[in-house]
Amino acid sequence: MSFWICATCGVEHAEDSGACAICADERQGVPATGQRWSTLYDLHEAGVRADLRELEPALFGIESTPHVGIGQQAKLLYTPTGSVLWDPIGFVDNDIASQVLAHGPVRAIVASHPHMFGVQVEWSRALGGVPVLVAEADLAWVARPDPVIEPWSTEVHLLPGVTLVQVGGHFPGSGVIHWAAGARGRGVLLSGDTVFANPDRTSVSFMRSYPNRLPLSGPVVERVARSLERFDFDRLYGNFDTVIQTDARAIVRRSADRHWGWVRGDFDHLT
Helix, strand or coil, rough: CCCCEECCCCCCCCCCCCHHHHHHCCCCCCCCCCEEEEHHHHHHHCCEEEEEEEECCCEEEEEEEEECCCCEEEEEEEEEEEEECCCCCCCCCCHHHHHHHHCEEEEEEECCCHHCCCCHHHHHHHHCCEEEEHHHHHHHHHCCCCCCEECCCCCCEEECEEEEEECCCCCCCEEEECCCHHHCCCCEEEECCEECCCCCCEEEEEEECCCCEEEECHHHHHHHHHCCCCCCCCCCEHHHHCEEEECHHHHHHHHHHHHHHHHCCHHHHHH
C-alpha cells in the first residue's frame, strides 16, 4: 500500500488530500512554500538513513540523517519482557527495523502526541504488526487509519515498571512514559514535548505551540505538573536529543511555578 509523508511534520497520510491537517493547525504551520509531500521511496532515493544509539542502559535513541519532518529523536525502551517504541520518526527501512528487533520484540508503538506520529503504521508493519497506541482524545488527527491502531486513555501499564500516562496540555491526549528502572533505578520520564527539556538543561517549558509561541495557561500547567508528582524520576528525556540529566522531578515543579509566576505578573518588575 502506498502512502504519503508530509515533508513538514513527517506524519504519514493514507492519501494526498491537498493539505496536512496537523500542519494547518495553529500549533504547527504550513511553510510559505506550501504543502509538500514525500514517500518512503523518495526518502530512500535521497539517501536518508536511520541510526540507533544507546542513551543509557536499556534506552536507545533513533534519528534519521538527514532529519525527516520535525526531526524528532524516537526512543526505544528495552525491558526483559519486551520493548516500547516512543515517538516514532518519519522514516523506517529494513536496516533500522532489524536494529530495533535485535533488542527483542516490540510490544507497543506510542507517540506522545500527533506531531510525533511519524510513520507509526509503517513502523508497525516493519516490526511485525505491533499495536500502535493513540490517545482516544487525539484519534481525529490520525491521517492513515489502520487496524493496528488501538485507542487508549488515562493510564496504561505497557510493561512491568513502564507506565503510559495521559496528562494533556500540548494536546488533550498528550502523554508521557514513566520508566521506574531508568537512571539506575532513580526513574526516567519520557516527556515528548508535553514537558519540554530546555537547552539550559535546568528548566522545562509547557506550551500549546512551540513554533508559534502559544503558551498554556497557568491552571493547565499546574494540572500537568501535579499529574507527574506521584512518580519518582531523576532524569527527563525530551523528543529531540534534549535531556535533563538529574533532579528532573524538582525541575518540573520549579518550572511550573515559574510559568505560573509570569502568567500572574509576579515578575513584571523585571520587564
